[in-house]
Amino acid sequence: MGESLLSGMEEPVVRFENVGMRYGLGPEVLSDISFTIAPHSFQFLTGPSGAGKTTLLRLILLSAKPSRGLVSVFGEEVSGISSHALTGLRRRMGVVFQDFRLLDHLTTYENVALPLRVQGRAETSYRAEVVELLRWVGLGERMHVLPPLLSGGEKQRAAIARALIARPELLLADEPTGNVDPQLGRRLLRLFIELNRLGTSVLIATHDFALMDLVDARRLILGDRHLRIEE
Incomplete structure (x- = not known):
C-alpha cells in the first residue's frame, strides 16, 4: 500500500545492496541483504526472535555500520559521511524503540x-x-x-x-504495539497509516501477524540471516 505513482522516479528513502553485518569476530547475523524502501511506502519487517530485525533497524537509523555492502539513506551513501551529516539524516526520521528512551x-x-x-x-x-x-x-x-x-x-x-x-520522512518502529491491548494497537496502526498517507515512509517491525493482516502492505521477512520480500 501507499507507494506513490511517482515513486519509481524518486530516489529510494533507503537502499541496501549486499549488506552483511557481524558483531566483532562472530558469524554474520545478516547476510547479503538487498532491498529498497520507496518514498511514501508502508511495509512490515518480521521474522522469528533473533532473526536480526533490531539490527536491521539500527543499520537504517545509522547507529550501526555494516560489515560489508552499501547502505544509502535519503540518497546519501553513508559509509564515509561525517557525523554532522549523519545527525542531519537521523533528524529526518522518527523512531520508536522497544526501550522507549524517554527522558x-x-x-x-x-x-x-x-x-x-x-x-x-x-x-x-x-x-x-x-x-x-x-x-x-x-x-x-x-x-x-x-x-x-x-x-x-x-x-x-x-x-x-x-x-x-x-511528521518525519521515515518512521521506524520496533514492536510499537507490543505493550498495548489489541484495540489500542489497531488505533495506533491507524495513526501510522494516516502518517503514511501524509507522505511518510513507514517500516514497522513486529511479530503480530493479526496486526499485519489488517493492512495490505509489503512484508520484509528475515530468517536464517537472509531477507525475502512478500509484496
Missing part, C-alpha cells in the same frame, strides 16, 4: 514536544498540536506526568507520539 526529567508533554524544540520552534506554534496528539493516543490526562510514573503501555504511547509529532 525521565521531562514530563510526557515535554518528551513528545522535544523534536519540535530541537527544530527551534516556539512552544506557542506547537502546543495545541502536541496536546491533540497526546489525547489521541490516550495520554491527555497524563501529559504532565514524569516517565517513571507511567506504565509500560503509557511509555510506549508517549514514545510513539514523540516519533510522530514532527
Whole structure:
C-alpha cells in the first residue's frame, strides 16, 4: 500500500545492496541483504526472535555500520559521511524503540514536544498540536506526568507520539504495539497509516501477524540471516 505513482522516479528513502553485518569476530547475523524502501511506502519487517530485525533497524537509523555492502539513506551513501551529516539524516526520521528512551526529567508533554524544540520552534506554534496528539493516543490526562510514573503501555504511547509529532520522512518502529491491548494497537496502526498517507515512509517491525493482516502492505521477512520480500 501507499507507494506513490511517482515513486519509481524518486530516489529510494533507503537502499541496501549486499549488506552483511557481524558483531566483532562472530558469524554474520545478516547476510547479503538487498532491498529498497520507496518514498511514501508502508511495509512490515518480521521474522522469528533473533532473526536480526533490531539490527536491521539500527543499520537504517545509522547507529550501526555494516560489515560489508552499501547502505544509502535519503540518497546519501553513508559509509564515509561525517557525523554532522549523519545527525542531519537521523533528524529526518522518527523512531520508536522497544526501550522507549524517554527522558525521565521531562514530563510526557515535554518528551513528545522535544523534536519540535530541537527544530527551534516556539512552544506557542506547537502546543495545541502536541496536546491533540497526546489525547489521541490516550495520554491527555497524563501529559504532565514524569516517565517513571507511567506504565509500560503509557511509555510506549508517549514514545510513539514523540516519533510522530514532527511528521518525519521515515518512521521506524520496533514492536510499537507490543505493550498495548489489541484495540489500542489497531488505533495506533491507524495513526501510522494516516502518517503514511501524509507522505511518510513507514517500516514497522513486529511479530503480530493479526496486526499485519489488517493492512495490505509489503512484508520484509528475515530468517536464517537472509531477507525475502512478500509484496
